[in-house]
Amino acid sequence: MHAAAVESTTVASGLALPTTLVAKLLQIEFRDRxxxxxxxxxxxxxxxxxxxxxxxxxxxxxxxxxxDYSLVTNAPSAPS
Incomplete structure (x- = not known):
């Protein structure tokens, strides 16, 4: 299973993860990472x-x- 890269100015990739009968999970990476x-x-x-x-x-x-959603990772900070 892998994330599918997409052509978009907003979304970088989408991944549908294995699901149970109750919960379905979609993971999205945005262009800002x-x-x-x-x-x-x-x-x-x-x-x-x-x-x-x-x-x-x-x-x-x-x-x-x-x-409902959860933040998995924040965008990396710019070097200071």
Whole structure:
């Protein structure tokens, strides 16, 4: 299983992780290198994101604000 790199100005990659019958997990890495996990995301939503011409627009309409999520990693800090 691997993350699928996508062409987008917002989303860098998407990964649907193994699921149980109860929880479905979608992990998204954004272009700023932050990684989030979204919980309870149906396979149909993941598929729509991977097929969408505009990944950012699809993310905003189908995922953002609709699923619980957790920040996995922050974007790296700029060197000081």
């Amino acid at each position: 932050t990684v989030y996990q979204y919980f309870g995301v149906p396979a149909e939503v993941h598929d729509a994101l991977m097929r969408a011409h505009s990944k950012g627009r699809c993310f905003n309409s189908l995922i953002r604000g609709r699923f």
